[in-house]
Amino acid sequence: MDQPVHDPAEAAPVALPRFLDSPAPGWTSEADVLVVGSGIAGLTCALRLREQVDRVLLVTKTSLSAGSTAWAQGGIAAALAPEDSAREHLDDTLVAGVGLCDEAAVEVLVTEGPARVRELIELGTRFDTDAAGEITLTREGGHHRDRIAHAGGDATGAEISRALIAQLEAVRADPGIEIIENALVVDVLTSAEGVVCGATVHVIGEGEVDGVGAARARAVVLATGGLGQIYSATTNPSVATGDGMAAALRAGAALTDLEFVQFHPTVMHLGTDARGQQPLVSEAVRGEGAILIDATGEAFMADVHPMADLAPRDVVARAILERMEATGTDHVFLDARGLGGDFFARRFPTIAARCRDLGIDPGAEPIPVTPAQHYASGGVRTDLRGRTNLPGLYACGEVSCTGVHGANRLASNSLLEGLVFAHRIAADLTERLAAGDLPQAQPKSEGSAALLDSSHRPRLQQVMTRGVGPIRSAESTLSAVADLAALAGVPKGTAEPGPLSWETSNLLHLGQALATAAHLREESRGGHVRRDHPRHDDEEWAAHLIHVRDEDGELVVIKLEVELSRPDDP
Numbered sequence: 127m128d129q130p131v132h133d134p135a136e137a138a139p140v141a142l143p144r145f146l147d148s149p150a151p152g153w154t155s156e157a158d159v160l161v162v163g164s165g166i167a168g169l170t171c172a173l174r175l176r177e178q179v180d181r182v183l184l185v186t187k188t189s190l191s192a193g194s195t196a197w198a199q200g201g202i203a204a205a206l207a208p209e210d211s212a213r214e215h216l217d218d219t220l221v222a223g224v225g226l227c228d229e230a231a232v233e234v235l236v237t238e239g240p241a242r243v244r245e246l247i248e249l250g251t252r253f254d255t256d257a258a259g260e261i262t263l264t265r266e267g268g269h270h271r272d273r274i275a276h277a278g279g280d281a282t283g284a285e286i287s288r289a290l291i292a293q294l295e296a297v298r299a300d301p302g303i304e305i306i307e308n309a310l311v312v313d314v315l316t317s318a319e320g321v322v323c324g325a326t327v328h329v330i331g332e333g334e335v336d337g338v339g340a341a342r343a344r345a346v347v348l349a350t351g352g353l354g355q356i357y358s359a360t361t362n363p364s365v366a367t368g369d370g371m372a373a374a375l376r377a378g379a380a381l382t383d384l385e386f387v388q389f390h391p392t393v394m395h396l397g398t399d400a401r402g403q404q405p406l407v408s409e410a411v412r413g414e415g416a417i418l419i420d421a422t423g424e425a426f427m428a429d430v431h432p433m434a435d436l437a438p439r440d441v442v443a444r445a446i447l448e449r450m451e452a453t454g455t456d457h458v459f460l461d462a463r464g465l466g467g468d469f470f471a472r473r474f475p476t477i478a479a480r481c482r483d484l485g486i487d488p489g490a491e492p493i494p495v496t497p498a499q500h501y502a503s504g505g506v507r508t509d510l511r512g513r514t515n516l517p518g519l520y521a522c523g524e525v526s527c528t529g530v531h532g533a534n535r536l537a538s539n540s541l542l543e544g545l546v547f548a549h550r551i552a553a554d555l556t557e558r559l560a561a562g563d564l565p566q567a568q569p570k571s572e573g574s575a576a577l578l579d580s581s582h583r584p585r586l587q588q589v590m591t592r593g594v595g596p597i598r599s600a601e602s603t604l605s606a607v608a609d610l611a612a613l614a615g616v617p618k619g620t621a622e623p624g625p626l627s628w629e630t631s632n633l634l635h636l637g638q639a640l641a642t643a644a645h646l647r648e649e650s651r652g653g654h655v656r657r658d659h660p661r662h663d664d665e666e667w668a669a670h671l672i673h674v675r676d677e678d679g680e681l682v683v684i685k686l687e688v689e690l691s692r693p694d695d696p
């Protein structure tokens with residue numbers, strides 16, 4: 127049953143502007159499809175569409191290789207081994223998602239995944255292989271089989287990104303595709319009927335396309351990645367400011383599962399004041415045999431879960447936080463000494479280099495680690511074709527919520543999700559555009575709202591980290607809601623329109639929705655613990671929280687009850 131919910135503890139519903147304040151468009155471009163973002167999702171979608179559609183415009187905020195994709199270490203999950211099966215991959219995914227996965231979406235992911243990964247290889251991605259030339263597969267937390275294909279040891283994302291960008295560069299001169307870098311999408315354009323018809327884009331360029339313009343299109347594919355920069359410390363790069371999610375929300379698209387944030391258990395601990403992107407120590411290090419130990423040197427995961435150090439991420443992150451609290455420290459250690467320094471350096475060259483930079487020798491001493499924000503399981507709600515509730519708007523990759531992750535993403539399923547669903551969107555759009563569906567609509571303009579100055583960003587991140595981190599309570603989430611409302615009420619007029627204030631305003635709008643959902647969900651599930659509700663509540667919380675901006679500009683939260691795909695994780 128769909129029921130709008132409003133928590134009485136909240137003073138007033140969140141008001142959200144339709145547009146961010148930005149200069150009037152000074153240029154216009156036209157395409158059939160506008161693809162926003164150049165991670166695995168955007169690149170895959172643009173490359174597929176270029177083969178089928180007359181005019182594709184790909185815009186990306188900075189350079190083509192920026193985004194989380196190039197940072198992915200561990201690999202991409204797919205049932206490629208003869209002894210593995212899509213069914214087993216599905217089972218592991220459902221368990222990690224703690225009942226809230228959409229089983230049909232997971233079915234799509236695991237059955238189409240292997241073919242998509244083989245296509246990546248045909249496109250030039252070089253995964254690591256054994257002496258016989260077979261892809262070497264490893265295991266990560268929550269997987270019961272070796273099914274993670276990796277490249278360059280721990281540089282999987284960089285290799286995938288390299289291969290896809292090489293394909294794109296090879297067709298850059300093709301008149302059917304235009305690529306604009308340093309192009310930040312500010313808002314999604316809609317017609318009076320609510321049909322999506324392009325986006326406002328700010329380009330730092332030269333010549334005709336410079337400053338803010340209107341990129342008109344019959345369909346827009348958001349592939350803008352995650353929102354990690356909403357927290358003080360994250361594994362995500364600086365471009366991950368949730369721009370696509372926030373723009374979609376302002377335009378009327380439904381967002382869901384925002385409260386399900388994944389905190390990676392093993393992020394290098396660089397001190398309590400560390401801010402921004404932090405170095406990740408991939409789960410694959412534990413897959414190869416490293417174990418977590420506390421400050422006293424005691425290994426603690428075997429007593430927590432049957433899969434010990436390879437338990438699902440939320441279980442490991444929670445166990446670490448509990449151990450930190452019990453021992454009065456702000457980190458634990460990952461002991462990879464058993465792997466040997468030479469093996470470590472060969473198998474994990476990126477992590478080894480980072481350790482060296484920080485003066486840590488993983489072959490001789492344990493690596494200090496602590497949980498930090500890593501992945502947004504929620505996002506723009508889509509169906510199995512990547513369509514959102516707004517005609518002409520699609521979303522894929524981390525910006526989207528296809529339903530495959532439920533309350534918690536299974537390790538290495540996100541690159542796969544971006545790949546599989548980008549492919550599906552390209553197929554759906556090809557068919558619809560050929561059928562004359564989605565005619566170009568006329569954008570309707572509406573008043574815009576003033577911006578939050580970027581000087582408030584550290585405060586916003588601190589509010590989110592304290593209030594809606596991995597350990598929450600009614601008190602902490604409510605204080606986050608109140609503090610964000612205060613930030614939303616900061617007298618405006620001083621912030622100049624520009625990338626920093628647009629990003630900060632996006633973080634604010636998403637933070638308000640996320641904190642509200644975190645407050646409303648009175649249970650512990652997935653990546654977070656509610657101290658005041660330490661267990662799953664399958665009676666009350668077999669449900670998704672959906673956020674939509676209504677016609678009055680207020681953020682409405684709808685509770686959508688569902689049947690749990692897997693009532694209990696073991």
Ligand SMILES: Cc1cc2nc3c(=O)[nH]c(=O)nc-3n(C[C@H](O)[C@H](O)[C@H](O)COP(=O)(O)OP(=O)(O)OC[C@H]3O[C@@H](n4cnc5c(N)ncnc54)[C@H](O)[C@@H]3O)c2cc1C
Pocket residue numbers: 162163164165166167168185186187188189190191192193194195196197198199200201202203282283309310311312349350351352361362363365366367369370406500501522523524525537538539540541542544
């Ligand atoms: C350190 C790290 C390690 C990871 N390891 C793994 C792993 O081993 N396996 C796995 O499956 N997943 C992993 N993940 C998660 C995975 O990398 C991401 O979920 C995935 O790459 C997201 O792909 P994407 O294409 O959706 O977004 P991204 O790769 O983040 O790309 C988003 C793109 O959108 C652009 N963009 C953003 N905002 C705008 C805007 N306003 N206008 C225009 N362009 C915009 C960005 O610049 C970027 O090009 C890891 C993530 C991190 C951070």
